[in-house]
Amino acid sequence: MLVTTKDMLLDAQKGHYAVGAFNVENLEFVMAVLAAAEERHSPVIMQTTPGTVKYAGLDYFYGMVKAAAERTDIPVALHLDHGDGFDRCMQAIHTGYTSVMIDGSHVPFEQNMELTESVCKPAAAMGIPVEAELGKVGGKEDDGPDAGKENPFTDPDEAVEFVERTGCTSLAVGVGTAHGVYKGTPHIEQEILKEIRSKVSIPLVLHGTSGVPDDQVFTAIENGICKVNYATELRQAFTKGYMAYMAENPDCFDPKKPSKEGMAEIQKVVSSHMDNLGSSHKA
Numbered sequence: 001m002l003v004t005t006k007d008m009l010l011d012a013q014k015g016h017y018a019v020g021a022f023n024v025e026n027l028e029f030v031m032a033v034l035a036a037a038e039e040r041h042s043p044v045i046m047q048t049t050p051g052t053v054k055y056a057g058l059d060y061f062y063g064m065v066k067a068a069a070e071r072t073d074i075p076v077a078l079h080l081d082h083g084d085g086f087d088r089c090m091q092a093i094h095t096g097y098t099s100v101m102i103d104g105s106h107v108p109f110e111q112n113m114e115l116t117e118s119v120c121k122p123a124a125a126m127g128i129p130v131e132a133e134l135g136k137v138g139g140k141e142d143d144g145p146d147a148g149k150e151n152p153f154t155d156p157d158e159a160v161e162f163v164e165r166t167g168c169t170s171l172a173v174g175v176g177t178a179h180g181v182y183k184g185t186p187h188i189e190q191e192i193l194k195e196i197r198s199k200v201s202i203p204l205v206l207h208g209t210s211g212v213p214d215d216q217v218f219t220a221i222e223n224g225i226c227k228v229n230y231a232t233e234l235r236q237a238f239t240k241g242y243m244a245y246m247a248e249n250p251d252c253f254d255p256k257k258p259s260k261e262g263m264a265e266i267q268k269v270v271s272s273h274m275d276n277l278g279s280s281h282k283a
Helices: 005-015 027-040 050-056 058-070 086-095 109-125 156-166 190-199 214-222 232-248 256-277
Strands: 019-023 044-048 076-083 099-102 130-134 170-173 204-206 225-230
Touching: 005 019, 005 076, 005 225, 019 027, 019 076, 019 256, 027 044, 027 058, 027 232, 027 256, 044 058, 050 058, 050 076, 050 086, 058 076, 058 086, 076 086, 086 099, 086 109, 099 109, 109 130, 109 156, 130 156, 156 170, 156 190, 190 204, 190 214, 214 225, 214 256, 225 232, 225 256, 232 256
Parallel strands: 019 044, 019 225, 044 076, 076 099, 099 130, 130 170, 170 204, 204 225
Antiparallel strands: none
């Protein structure tokens, strides 16, 4: 069933676990993520970035995820990841997305608050939860701006003012993670996360989690994270399965066959993360 992320994340907060938010790139990703959610009996968030939306369209992804959600009793939310402006967020909501993120982390604090509030007010009137971002998640998400060498950490005191003024329902925080492939060992600044959690009551979100050791993610959940995003790992898993099949069957011209192997790899990755997040058997 297609639901919003509001109760999903509040339940996770109360139960001291996190819900996985998995970026879906095409039909095969949607099917594989749903298969993992059903196998683990876990609530799940499927999300798309603006780059993915530009590739196919909001309506295509809404249609695929809606069809998936109607096939199951598992709670499924469709989320716009890193919404790149007011218009994109409103288009997603009107298309049928059940959750949106407005990402104003690339503009100064005051502008970020103004942009976030501009989305939160109409979204609240329509019953749609809004995730915002304060601080910087390193690396480059999709075709968005690179965080560069800016201070990546969320200021806990700024977070208090930001949440109060904007009305966002969840907050993505900068605690040391980065988008894309890590070149070294990732490190989550747990003390900063704990300070943010002590001052902000809404669910907190961890971005750039592909490649972060499970034990660090587990500790971050203990320290207040309720939603954990994964994108790069799913892309790597699908490509691994697809290319392995084609290497063994170079004459194959039926895309369903290598895609099936790619889907199996995604399902393994997603199932493993659901277990570590603590969301398995919580649907």
